[in-house]
Amino acid sequence: MSATDHPATDRPLALVTGASSGIGAATARRLAADGFRVVCAARRSDRIEALAAEIDGTAVVCDVxxxxxxxxxxxAVGPRLDVLVNNAGLALGQEPVAESGLENWQTMYAVNVLGTAAVTQAVLPALVEATGQIIFLTSTAADAPYEGGAGYCGAKAAERAVAGAMRLELFDTDVRIAEICPGMVRTDEFALNRFAGDTARAAKVYEGVAAPLTAEDVADCVAWVAGRPHHVNIDRLTIRPRAQAAQHKVHRVG
Known part of the structure; x- marks a missing residue:
């Protein structure tokens, strides 16, 4: 079913990529609660079909x-789109440059940068038609490099460059461009995927941190940005847990 086939066509339409888990799934739920029809896009059909059924949305299987x-x-999105949430992305590995498998870098750039650009290009006419909004979910990793982060930091910095360039390129179209940069967010899969299923190493990322961000915290920020009056553009919003003063400085107990 396409989004335009949905009977409740009076509601604004949002597209969330990477909606099968974590921030993407939480964002789809929050936008639906705020009155959006939501197209849930991701690779895992079972996850997004269940999510779409839960929120009365539309599931579209898509590898970006x-x-x-x-x-x-x-x-499937159709001729008008009010909000695009570019959430699909991943981190793989945390080795020094000298030891990095560059195939991981290729995958990160393919998903975080090229995939994001491809989806944005494809639905841009629908966003222009609706005078819509594009929200990029980047990362505080785009702010500065850290040891073992060259590949991921580089990919997220490149995604930030896409957002910044498009804000300049579309200044006369009424399409708004926002960037949300989460810091330490604990989800079921992000760190686990980064460390190839190593549960002990993934758990260590959050060790001693009493309250890292949740996916729902980030979804709340997405909804807030999406809900600003049309003349208000949130260029960049950084969100961190209280315990994370900076990318490299985290308060850990014990």
Whole structure:
């Protein structure tokens, strides 16, 4: 089913990529609660179909690195789109540059940068038609490099550059461009995927941190940005847990 086939066509339409888990799933739920029809896009059909059924949305299976699937996603969205949340992304590995498997870097750039750009290109006419908004979920990793983070920091910095360039390029179209930069967020999969399923290493990321951010915290910020009056643009919003004073400085107990 395409989003335009949905019976409640009077509601604004949002597209959330990477909606199968974590921040993406939380964002889809929050936007639906705020009155949006939501297109949930991700690779895992079972996850997004269940989510779409829960929130009365639309599930579209899409790998953002697959050109044909991105084209099909744009067709499912239809001629008007009010909000695009570019959430699909991942981190892989945390080795020094000298030891990094560059195939991980290629995957991170393919998803975080090229996939984001491909989806944005594909649905941009629908966003222009609706005078909509694009929200990029980048990361505080885009602020500065850290040891072992060259690949991921570079990918997120490149994604930030896409957001910044588009804000300049679309200044006369009424399409708003926002960037949300989460710091330490504890989700079920992010660190686990980064460390190839190593649960002990993934848990160590959050060790001693009493209250890292949750996916719902970030979704709350997405909803707030999406809900600003049309003449208000939130260029960049950084969100961290209280315990994280900076990317490299985290208060840990014990």
């Amino acid at each position: 690195t697959d050109a044909e699937q991105v084209t099909a996603l744009a067709a």
